[in-house]
Amino acid sequence: MSVDVGQRRRLEPDARREQILLVAVRLFGERGYADVSTGDVARGAGVARGLVNHYFGTKKELYLEVIRVMLTVPASALTLLPPADLPTRADSIVSWFLDVVSRHSTSWLGAITAGGMAGDTDVDRVIAEAIDVAADQVLTAVGLPVHGGALHAMARSYVGLATSTAREWLQRGDLTRAQVHKLLTATLLTMVDQVFPDA
Amino acid sequence: MSVDVGQRRRLEPDARREQILLVAVRLFGERGYADVSTGDVARGAGVARGLVNHYFGTKKELYLEVIRVMLTVPASALTLLPPADLPTRADSIVSWFLDVVSRHSTSWLGAITAGGMAGDTDVDRVIAEAIDVAADQVLTAVGLPVHGGALHAMARSYVGLATSTAREWLQRGDLTRAQVHKLLTATLLTMVDQVFPDA
DNA sequence: CGGCTTGTTGACACAGTGTCAACAAGCGCC
DNA sequence: GGCGCTTGTTGACACTGTGTCAACAAGCCG
Numbered sequence: 001m002s003v004d005v006g007q008r009r010r011l012e013p014d015a016r017r018e019q020i021l022l023v024a025v026r027l028f029g030e031r032g033y034a035d036v037s038t039g040d041v042a043r044g045a046g047v048a049r050g051l052v053n054h055y056f057g058t059k060k061e062l063y064l065e066v067i068r069v070m071l072t073v074p075a076s077a078l079t080l081l082p083p084a085d086l087p088t089r090a091d092s093i094v095s096w097f098l099d100v101v102s103r104h105s106t107s108w109l110g111a112i113t114a115g116g117m118a119g120d121t122d123v124d125r126v127i128a129e130a131i132d133v134a135a136d137q138v139l140t141a142v143g144l145p146v147h148g149g150a151l152h153a154m155a156r157s158y159v160g161l162a163t164s165t166a167r168e169w170l171q172r173g174d175l176t177r178a179q180v181h182k183l184l185t186a187t188l189l190t191m192v193d194q195v196f197p198d199a
Numbered sequence: 200m201s202v203d204v205g206q207r208r209r210l211e212p213d214a215r216r217e218q219i220l221l222v223a224v225r226l227f228g229e230r231g232y233a234d235v236s237t238g239d240v241a242r243g244a245g246v247a248r249g250l251v252n253h254y255f256g257t258k259k260e261l262y263l264e265v266i267r268v269m270l271t272v273p274a275s276a277l278t279l280l281p282p283a284d285l286p287t288r289a290d291s292i293v294s295w296f297l298d299v300v301s302r303h304s305t306s307w308l309g310a311i312t313a314g315g316m317a318g319d320t321d322v323d324r325v326i327a328e329a330i331d332v333a334a335d336q337v338l339t340a341v342g343l344p345v346h347g348g349a350l351h352a353m354a355r356s357y358v359g360l361a362t363s364t365a366r367e368w369l370q371r372g373d374l375t376r377a378q379v380h381k382l383l384t385a386t387l388l389t390m391v392d393q394v395f396p397d398a
Numbered sequence: 399c400g401g402c403t404t405g406t407t408g409a410c411a412c413a414g415t416g417t418c419a420a421c422a423a424g425c426g427c428c
Numbered sequence: 429g430g431c432g433c434t435t436g437t438t439g440a441c442a443c444t445g446t447g448t449c450a451a452c453a454a455g456c457c458g
Contacts, residue, residue: 164359174352
């Protein structure tokens with residue numbers, strides 16, 4: 001927590017902005033949106049409150065950047081999936097998803113459930129974009145075209161299932177990873193076989 | 200919108216409380232949590248702002264009552280499901296769910312996604328209770344025991360799928376009701392047949 | 399060592415929340 | 429009908445949090 005009570009120091013804009021953003025990510029991740037004031041962020045960064053507004057404009061804009069950071073996911077390694085049969089590929093994508101979400105558990109799950117303010121138009125847009133990305137990854141991993149409205153919508157639905165199931169595992173602890181894995185692969189195969197053909 | 204600018208009128212506590220609550224339900228449903236002030240609610244009810252605090256204590260407590268109202272669902276008619284075979288019962292429960300959620304579309308979907316502040320402990324608890332109720336209904340309709348941790352957790356996951364899928368239908372309009380119906384019944388049957396046995 | 403750019407600060411105005419003593423609507427009693 | 433009492437209702441007050449902005453000074457350049 002080294003609070004560096006030294007004299008005021010002059011940093012390059014990018015460095016200062018980054019420093020404040022990191023503090024905000026930590027605080028918003030721990031408590032909610034409402035329970036963190038811009039003053040808390042400023043104090044955490046050892047900086048005047050006005051500077052937060054100077055760099056991010058508004059508390060909500062700062063929060064938008066924060067959830068953008070939280071929802072940004074490596075996304076790598078997924079493209080090079082083994083070109084095996086469908087059940088194997090489904091298994092791989094589910095494992096990958098569970099790895100990612102368990103590594104970032106608090107921040108990712110917290111952010112995807114809106115970490116403090118769903119219903120807000122801008123926040124919803126950012127979250128929707130993250131879900132879109134995840135849906136794209138599911139579709140490509142399964143070997144289906146990313147375009148096509150209904151298909152993509154169904155993939156988003158599946159991401160919703162994956163999210164709520166992961167929450168049962170990581171936050172409530174009422175499911176084991178094995179059970180989650182089984183649930184997500186079985187439903188994914190069902191959707192690919194029986195439901196997607198309608199789209 | 201009759202704003203009854205008449206003299207101050209004295210109402211029975213229950214009546215006044217109810218009146219304020221209805222205004223709050225409408226306002227919180229339209230805009231979010233943050234975009235509605237207690238002053239807005241008071242003005243909408245033609246009442247002094249202090250009276251809102253008198254009846255509900257805090258803005259957050261008022262909001263808790265609001266989402267409790269929004270999430271309260273007839274729940275009737277479901278118990279008397281035809282004792283048919285599993286696919287038929289799954290069909291019935293899905294139809295019932297889609298009817299309910301489409302009737303209350305804005306308020307229910309808005310509230311279940313936390314209408315303005317997920318991450319808050321108390322709000323999350325109320326929402327979790329509503330999901331529990333829905334999970335109970337799914338389990339009983341399918342003819343499985345309501346108790347048993349893992350089973351119930353999986354039912355909650357399914358409710359998460361149902362919610363996100365309904366949102367694709369009602370809010371984004373990228374799925375038809377028939378597609379949603381097909382998706383939800385197929386996945387429900389898969390879960391009952393292949394996944395629930397693990398619990 | 400000046401001077402200048404600009405990162406940084408602190409004070410200001412304002413909006414929203416919760417509290418509380420004081421007010422008055424309307425019922426019951428005579 | 430008038431009077432008083434209960435209690436629903438009000439408006440002012442103190443406080444916290446947000447956004448703005450002119451003034452300040454850190455640190456480079458000559």
